[in-house]
Amino acid sequence: MESYIVLVISCIFVNNILLMQYLGNCPFLGVSKRMETAVGMAMAVIFVLVMAGAVTWVVNYYILKPYDLEYLRTLSFILVIASLVQLVEMFLKKNIPALYAGLGIYLPLITTNCAVLGVCLINMKEEYDFIHTLVSSFSYAAGFGLALVLFAAIRERILLARVPKPLQDTSIGLVTAGMLSLAFFGFKGMIH
Amino acid sequence: MIEGLLVMGGLGAILGLGLAVASKVFYVYVDPRVEAVEELLPGANCGGCGFPGCSANAEAIVAGKSSPASCVAVSQEVIQQIAEIVGAKIELKEPEVAKPNCKYGVFDADRKYIYDGVKDCRAAILINGGEKECPIGCLGLGTCVKACPFGALSIGPDRLPVVDTELCTGCGTCERVCPKQIIKLSSNSLAIVHEYTTEECTAPCQRACPAGIDIPGYIRAIRDGNYSEALIIIKRSNPFPGVCGRICVHPCEYECRRNLVDEAVAINPLKRFVSDWEREKGVHIQVPRAPEREEKIAIIGGGVEGLTSAYLLNRLGYETKVYEATSKLGGILWLGLPENRLPRDVIEWDINGILDAGVQVELNKALGKDITIESIFKEGFSAIMIATGGWDMKMYLSSLLPNGFSPLPGVQLLLDIILRSKKGEDIELGDSVLILEGGEASLQAAAVCKEKGVKNVYVIFRDSDLAATQKEGIEILNHTVLTKMGGVGNKLKEVEICEITEEGKEKEGSRRVIQVDTILMGAGRFPELIYVLKQDSETEWETVSPYAGPEAEQEIGIFRPGEVIADYKAAVEAIGAGRRMTASIHNFLRGLPVEAPKNMLKKYTQVLDVEDVQGVKPVPRKRMPKRKENELEDSFLEIELGYTEAEAREEAQRCLQCGLICYRKN
Incomplete structure (x- = not known):
């Protein structure tokens, strides 16, 4: 039990995928202008990452490992994740239109997102078992969501502030992201 | 190596096939x-x-x-x-554009405190409604600018929003985000049907104008030398600038804020100036017309009110046709005013301007004689507007029309009936008669009705000391008003009546329909009404009453107290009434409720105002030059000559461009 709690805290705070590992910066800057889109994106990432984590674990241990093909991990994971997202999108559109309306526009954005691929590869590198893989995927995604929502809230405030012209929009966004990252450095060393 | 190829190839093939199948299975x-x-x-x-x-x-x-x-x-x-x-x-x-309705920015207006917080109006308003004294003043922090998806807004040097009309698409995003509803969509059509409300910035003169002309707007245009724009602003509310510029009773000038310093701005002579400028140029400046609409509207009566409605409805995109009983348009303008105050070519010029806009006219066609409600509906008109004129016009017309003539189906004037019965004439009244607001003469008329063999007589009063009684087929109903008539072809069939409370409001659930063949009206004239066809019928009609104007003390029914006399005491009152008829018809045809906005400015509405004016240097009012006395002997030449261009622009400078409490300080 304890190992799970440590894993959750480690994934969300200490090794935050956005602010400590710098993966998935594209949506971090892209959809963080409004809280509404940030929350939608966070939900979509959680949804996709948990599924991708499970599927890639199966692919790794039941297809690649038996044939000693782990050097094809990155390539096959990209293929699997992209197909999975496509499939999920089609499934949602047909069967759960309400969920599709909420997450639909974010799903294609995640198809080839490095945060998703990155987490799947980390899971394999750390050699987690299946349950740990699920917990880790969920927690990394939650950490992604946390960082995105925090950042969106700050950016909404920045909109109202008087920012010097050359620093407006993405520039001030990057500066803010850097500071947020520095703040997360405070968690460093909490868990080894 | 082979394994690797096989696994990747197999994986790719399986996933590809899987997706292909899924796209069929999950096809939407x-x-x-x-x-x-x-x-x-x-x-x-x-x-x-x-x-x-x-x-x-x-x-x-x-x-x-x-x-x-x-x-x-x-x-x-x-x-x-x-x-x-x-x-x-x-x-x-018609395309709409955003129009900010605040005239003075934060630095020029009176302030309660100085705000230095989050630069967003929605945040600023949380502190005691914003820094301005005026509750409807623009805070100028640019919430609308940030919200505009088309980049059409900016904050000008005076910290008021400026609209780039080229870029503005009229999407209304700014209107929705402005926490004070200062920025609103506007177009000529919206300006025509507009009523001033307590939630917008109005100048005292504007509020006093019975026609509701945007007076500071046109004076500003004159000041800037933009005379066509001034004319368009005037003609959105009043298509008679030449006539009104001469004979108007100008209640606006009595309310002018400059009266607190020296003398009122020459509002009316300035209107005359732009009209004279137009006449000199020889081209009628017209309010741009909205895209054509399907509906045709017939207007009965080619007097000031009828022509105003015909013009404004035409500008709203409707096809309009005026039916006039006499051989001349303009009604009382030709009959009641001396030539040296209102030269005849001025009347002609204004009327020609209305015809030039595309209003059709048929002269010598009296409703009830040459044409009927039935025949007009048969021609495909969607609505018939009644603007037959005041009692003076009725007196004039009675010499031209047959005895006992009445234009409206089943409607007679009470006095006519009493007089005709005294002369011993035969009167056809039908089985049921409704007598309306005739004071004590109602009872006399009721007696006449009984004499003529009418079975049921209903006498209704808005307010009366007479006891509500019911005897011998005469029913007296107090606190009751007529709200609607209904009929088929040229016959009146039924009326809807409704009880009102002490405050003059409709009593819930008291509306009822009674069968009536004739209505006798106590007033000296016929009411302003709109006849429309009932849904899915080609002969059955009903009436719609225009909504009550600012003078009316009660809102429901026809002949509202306060309004009866007001509409005809001056040309400008008739123009205002005509504009309200226009708005009523437009709302009805567009399926909107025919009622005034809830917070419309009425006669006794209290609005924010100032009691004294500071920081304004007195400048005497320009006098209009007059014709020399020797020229006036034995002639009816106009006495006042009107401003020259230089004089007019100088006089326009005197305007303080007032808002509710703001005004231009030197």
Whole structure:
């Protein structure tokens, strides 16, 4: 039990995928202008990452490992994740239109997102078992969501502030992201 | 190596096949028209159409829930293309643009405190409603500018929003985000049907004008030398600038804030100046017309009120036709005013301006004699507006028309009936008669009715000391008003009456319909009414009463107290009434409720105002030059000569451009 709690805290705070590992910066800057889109994106990432984590674990241990093909991990994971997202999108559109309306526009954005691929590869590198893989995927995604929502809230405030012209929009966004990252450095060393 | 190829190839093949199967299994039919429509929409997702975004609107358009013209940001051609895709008929809309309705920025207005917080109006308003004294003043922090999806707004040097009319699409995003509702969509059509409310910045003169002309607006245009614009501003409310510029009783000038310093601005002579300028140029300046609409409207009576309505309805895009009983348009203007105050060519010029706009006219056609409600509806008109004139016109017309003549089906004037019965004439009244607001003469008329063999007589009063009684077939009803008439062809069949409370409001659930053949009206003239066909009928009609104007003390029924006399005491009152008729007809035909806005400024509405004016240097009012006395002997030449251009522009400078409490300080 304890190992799970440590894993959750480690994934969300200490090794935050956005602010400590710098993966998935594209949506971090892209959809963080409004809280509404940030929350939608966070939900979509959680949804996709948990599924991708499970599927890639199966692919790794039941297809690649038996044939000693782990050097094809990155390539096959990209293929699997992209197909999975496509499939999920089609499934949602047909069967759960309400969920599709909420997450639909974010799903294609995640198809080839490095945060998703990155987490799947980390899971394999750390050699987690299946349950740990699920917990880790969920927690990394939650950490992604946390960082995105925090950042969106700050950016909404920045909109109202008087920012010097050359620093407006993405520039001030990057500066803010850097500071947020520095703040997360405070968690460093909490868990080894 | 081989294994690697096999696994990757196999994985790819399986996933590819899986996806191919899934795309069949999970196939959802999307109407290709939705995509085509979405392609044409701008993708700004501004929400001006009332849907959450362009794709939602595209779906709604294809589903028929939204109009192809609902997108405000695309051109007419694109609207046509969309209409072609979905095969729908479209009603074109006059383009609207955002118009800020605050005249003085934060630095020029009185302030309660100095705000230095988050630069957003929605935040600023949380502190005691913003820093301005005026509760409806623009805070100038640019919430609208940030919200505009088309970059059409900016904050000007005086910290008021400036609209780039080229870029503005009229999506209304700014209107929705402004926490004080200062920025509103505007167009000529909206200006025509507009009533001043307590929630907008108005000058005292504007509020006093019975026609509701934007007086500071046209004086500003004159000051800037933009005379055509001044005329358009005037003609949106009053198509008689030449006539009114001479004979108007100008209540505006009595309310002018300059009276607190020296003398009122020469509001009316300035109106005359632009009209004279137009006449000298020889071209009628017209309010731009909204895209043509299907409906045709007939107007009975070619006097000031009828012509005003005909002109304004024409500008709203309707086809209008005026039926005039005499051989001349203009009614009482020709009869009641001396030539040296109102030269005849001025009347002709203003009337020609109305005809020039495309208003059709048929002269020598009296309703009830040459034409009837039935015959007009048969010609395909959607509404008939009654503007037959005041009692003076009735007296004049009675010499031209047969005895006992009445224009409206089943409606007679009470006095006519009493006089005719005294002369011993035969009067056809039918089985049931409703007598309306005739004071004690009502009872006399009721007796006449009984004498003529009428079975049921209803006497209704808005207010009366007479006891409500019911005897011998005469029923007296107090606190009751007539709200609607209904009939078939040229026959009155029924009326709807309604009880009112002490405050003059409708008593809930008291509306009832009674069968009536004739109505006797106690007033000296016929009411202003709109006749429309009942739904899905070609002969059955009913009436719609125009909404009550600012003078009316009660809102319901016809002949509202306060309004009866007011509409005819001056030409400008008739023009105001004509404009309200226009708005009533427009609202009715567009399926909107025929009522005034809830917070409309009325005669006794208290608005924020100032009691003294500071920081304004006295400047004497320019006098209009007068004709020399020797020229006036034995002639009816006009006495006052009107301003020269230089004089007019100098006089226009005197205008303080007032708002509720702001004004221009030197």
